[in-house]
């Protein structure tokens with residue numbers, strides 16, 4: 001084992017240990033029915049004790065300077081535990097958007113707060129059709145005449161949109177899609193929670209009624225920034241999905257070893273055995289493709305965008321497959337509200353479609369391959 | 372790259388420049404130009420096949436004499452004593468050149484039998500056969516399967532009986548033996564104790580194929596070619612020093628071969644099959660057939676490529692393990708399964724792009740030629756352990772699920 005692998009293993013086990021106590025199934029079930037949909041005390045501990053929010057931010061902004069590989073390890077664990085927290089929205093979507101914008105002032109202003117766990121953030125791109133394509137954005141930003149800007153429009157599917165302190169929003173200017181920062185307290189901003197298939201990931205609809213906003217990055221650069229962010233978000237999501245899929249495989253296998261019918265463990269029936277083996281193949285592919293993509297991101301390899309598209313597609317399929325078959329292996333009990341299997345099924349289905357779904361990520365892959 | 376690796380790559384390039392020509396970039400193919408074969412198995416007429424084997428041997432000899440024939444082999448047996456990483460590096464460099472296809476030597480002999488001899492044979496046998504194999508003089512085959520012992524390999528019934536002078540007499544029939552018709556030696560599993568639990572009474576022997584009593588009969592396969600054979604063993608006399616491992620301990624020897632079999636079969640390699648799975652190749656096919664905008668086909672292409680590319684990532688990770696010196700384990704079954712599934716899906720995808728052009732030959736380049744791959748794919752789900760057996764291995768050895776209930780006195784599946 002190399003030193004690096006050793007460190008990753010340590011990171012994984014400390015995050016897993018933390019989540020086992022702080023994000024038990026019981027805790028998840030309680031949080032998914034409360035508002036906010038996370039426990040601020042646990043989030044503060046995750047940021048203080050484990051420095052989860054600081055992990056993948058550059059040191060100049062108060063971060064610990066690690067990259068996508070380490071972030072991927074944490075996401076596999078948060079996905080495994082269905083950790084209800086602002087982690088994905090703040091650390092993966094928003095912080096990575098700030099970094100991708102190349103706007104040093106905006107980074108200096110917002111990232112230290114994120115790293116310290118004081119600020120949570122959200123990224124508002126999709127509108128009513130759920131598309132993340134910045135070209136389809138209809139929200140508008142106008143100069144207010146005093147050197148400032150205001151945003152008008154409506155965003156949907158905004159992860160953690162009701163609780164985030166900072167909202168990054170893509171809005172159209174005469175130069176094209178552009179990125180803006182909006183304060184949660186800004187006048188004219190209203191947020192309402194959306195009913196969600198996956199209650200462990202809160203989503204909101206935000207209405208911007210001439211909300212004062214600060215430009216982030218160059219005017220009209222939103223398309224370029226979002227292309228980068230989508231690659232990173234795809235890989236982050238894939239890691240989360242791989243973690244969830246592995247958890248489904250683990251629980252299925254455990255159940256198949258211990259549940260007896262016809263006087264034998266059900267895992268000795270080949271139909272069940274082969275289901276588990278098929279799940280294993282999918283999970284291994286998902287892990288390999290998301291870890292490899294993270295490694296390529298960290299090395300700034302030109303193969304990264306292709307690998308990112310592969311990871312998201314592959315992990316989406318693996319998770320949905322594992323979550324579906326997990327219920328099947330459990331039989332009737334798997335279809336009860338009391339059993340956690342449905343929580344993973346909901347998360348798997350919603351993650352598959354969060355960034356647009358198969359039709360979108362397949363074309364994205366072909367596009368990245370130059371096909 | 373480290374200096375040592377750089378030097379090695381330079382040396383490989385110098386060697387290849389002197390002995391081979393640069394290959395055109397396969398991925399960036401021009402439609403309608405070059406060889407459009409997609410053969411996985413050869414289905415050549417006998418004279419052409421002989422010529423192909425001759426070229427394979429010759430290229431292997433040149434490689435060996437220049438220090439690239441057995442890069443990871445121990446120096447005392449004629450190897451180069453370098454690492455697995457050097458081996459991979461050499462393959463990468465060589466793939467840029469036009470060289471003879473050495474599959475007939477490499478897949479079974481060097482990929483599976485070589486490592487088994489190295490691990491289990493007596494020193495004099497290693498001296499005698501390893502350099503000969505890696506030099507291309509002796510092709511090797513795997514005499515495992517029998518008509519009554521395929522998946523259930525531990526039920527082999529070919530008998531080996533000890534003679535008064537210590538030699539063994541072998542009698543029985545092997546089947547589906549790839550490359551036996553070209554082989555100088557074969558690794559045979561035989562039954563030496565019919566009364567022991569079945570996987571405990573097996574012994575492994577290295578059988579020189581020119582020993583009297585060895586008869587190879589070609590067996591035609593569904594592609595039309597004859598890569599595999601029946602091998603009849605009638606009173607074949609083998610000296611005891613040709614035994615691998617302990618008497619009745621042949622199962623351990625078999626395991627070494629089977630683990631390496633999965634690692635070999637699961638790897639993608641170069642050549643027409645790898646090209647068939649390349650994004651550029653498949654997209655060129657769609658352009659050439661005007662199916663470019665077909666949304667349903669595009670989605671299927673993307674799905675296929677996701678699997679192909681993700682499998683590459685998985686294999687890269689597995690290779691890192693092997694590189695660190697870990698012997699191939701049950702997880703190689705994942706690669707083996709995926710390899711068969713990916714090629715099968717690719718062949719069917721291509722057939723739908725081509726439509727009727729794959730059911731009758733219009734003479735158009737790069738169309739009917741795909742029948743070769745299409746007809747080879749069913750074998751990939753069978754050879755080297757069937758899909759069902761691979762899944763059993765994953766479920767039992769990797770996931771720890773309970774074994775099938777034992778219904779006969781001693782049940783063992785092909786591991």
Ligand SMILES: Cc1cc2nc3c(=O)[nH]c(=O)nc-3n(C[C@H](O)[C@H](O)[C@H](O)COP(=O)(O)OP(=O)(O)OC[C@H]3O[C@@H](n4cnc5c(N)ncnc54)[C@H](O)[C@@H]3O)c2cc1C
Nearest residue numbers: 513514515516521522547548549750753754755756757759
């Ligand atoms: C192209 C090719 C080349 C080959 N080359 C060689 C070679 O060089 N040397 C050699 O020794 N062998 C070789 N083989 C043989 C190969 O290893 C066997 O064909 C294979 O192991 C399957 O055995 P079988 O054909 O007897 O099928 P069987 O074992 O009879 O299987 C028939 C069907 O039953 C299923 N089945 C069997 N047992 C189980 C079980 N426990 N659980 C679930 N399903 C089961 C199988 O999956 C399969 O679907 C080759 C085969 C092919 C196709």
